[in-house]
Amino acid sequence: MSIVFYVIAGLSVAGALAAVLLKNTVHCALALTLAFAGLALLFLELDAQFAGFAQILVYIGAVAILVVFAILLTRGSETPQDTVLSRNPLVGLVTAAAIFAVLGWAVLHSSLSLPQESAKPQVTVMDIGNALMGRYVLPLEIVALLLTAALIGAVIVAMHEKEAAK
Amino acid sequence: MNAPINPLTGYLLVAALLFAIGLAGALTRRNAILVLIGIELMLNAANLNLIAFWRYGPHPELLTGMMFAIFSIAVAAAEAAVGLGLVIQIHRHAHTTDLDAMSRMKG
Numbered sequence: 001m002s003i004v005f006y007v008i009a010g011l012s013v014a015g016a017l018a019a020v021l022l023k024n025t026v027h028c029a030l031a032l033t034l035a036f037a038g039l040a041l042l043f044l045e046l047d048a049q050f051a052g053f054a055q056i057l058v059y060i061g062a063v064a065i066l067v068v069f070a071i072l073l074t075r076g077s078e079t080p081q082d083t084v085l086s087r088n089p090l091v092g093l094v095t096a097a098a099i100f101a102v103l104g105w106a107v108l109h110s111s112l113s114l115p116q117e118s119a120k121p122q123v124t125v126m127d128i129g130n131a132l133m134g135r136y137v138l139p140l141e142i143v144a145l146l147l148t149a150a151l152i153g154a155v156i157v158a159m160h161e162k163e164a165a166k
Numbered sequence: 167m168n169a170p171i172n173p174l175t176g177y178l179l180v181a182a183l184l185f186a187i188g189l190a191g192a193l194t195r196r197n198a199i200l201v202l203i204g205i206e207l208m209l210n211a212a213n214l215n216l217i218a219f220w221r222y223g224p225h226p227e228l229l230t231g232m233m234f235a236i237f238s239i240a241v242a243a244a245e246a247a248v249g250l251g252l253v254i255q256i257h258r259h260a261h262t263t264d265l266d267a268m269s270r271m272k273g
Contacts, residue, residue, distance in 0.1 A: 005173075009180045016184050016207050020191030025199060032203050035184070039210050042177070046221040051213075051235050058239050063206060063246045070199050070250040074257040085194050087266060092193025100186030104179060111175040114222070121226030128236075131229045139233075143240045150244035154251035160258075 005045060012038030023084055025071045033064040047120055050128050177218035185211035198253045198263045202246065209242045 015035030022028050036059040043052035086092070132140050188207030195201055213235045220231025257263050 005176060009176070013180065013183055013187070016187045019203055019207065020187055020195065020200070025197060028200055028203060032206070035207060036210065039184075039214060042180070042214060043217050046177070046217050048217045048221065048232060048235070051217055051232060051239070054236060054239055055210075055213075058243050059206075059210070062243060066246055066250050067199060067203060067206075070253055073254055074199065074263045084196055084200075086196050089194035093190055095193060096186045096190035099189060100182055103182035103185065107175055107178040107182060111172050114172050114174045114178075115219070115224060116172050116174065117222050117224060117226070121221065123227060123229065123232070127227070128229060128232065131233060136233050139237055143237055147240060147244050150248050154247040157248065158251035158254050 005042075008038055008041045008045060012042060025075075026068070029064060029067045029071055032067065033060055036060050036064060047123075050125055172222075174218055174222040177214060181211040181214040181218070184208075184214065196264055196266060198256070198265050198268070199250070201265065202249045202253070205249075206242065206246060209238065209245075213238050 012035050015031050015033075015038055018031035019028050019035055022031060036055065040052045040055040040060070043055055185208050188204045188211060190204070191207065192201045192204030195204065216231045216235040216238065220226055220229070220235070223231065226232075253263060256268060260268065262268070
């Protein structure tokens, strides 16, 4: 484990923690962007250049912007600062802690049997393109259909009601 | 456990931590947008697992984990667009993003 990994992992975890803990929702969105950037760096550290740059383009470029837009569009009705948490946050916290404990236990106890290939994978973007157009062409088409449906659905859902009634 | 730490273990632990943070955020926050942020964090943690297993598992040239992660990113983008569109529409309708106040589906 290199020092780079620890720095990037700390950055991502800090961003994620800030994203769920901060009270101001705009700050949450900015912290979320930091967490996404840290995850993209982790992907690059894992020699997955294509996934890393896709992460930057899709998450930082699109999802984070969408979240900021949604926060700013719904800003007038912010819940009061003292009730940012749901009615019984303890249940959620205990559930999350229990799940982390189980996952961490499972990972640590299986660390000897986990695969450990040290050879750097020699995969170019061309290989990914060939795989997408060959072996994975059906999932690709389904994702294309899903994205089209999601785009149309999101526009229809968010359309102004007066226009929708016409 | 005294063996030299497997690099995959570190990534899996980070992913588990991110997943738990996202789950805690999704379960404890009141604002619908912050719940969506928590869900995005959980999806990203799963992607990190997929990429880490692709990197350290056998046969990375088959690209299985990488493809899974790429499709997962695409589906997450669609989910974010529809989810935020719904939140904006609910806010326009009920003037709130408080999940506890959204107790009716009928307008």
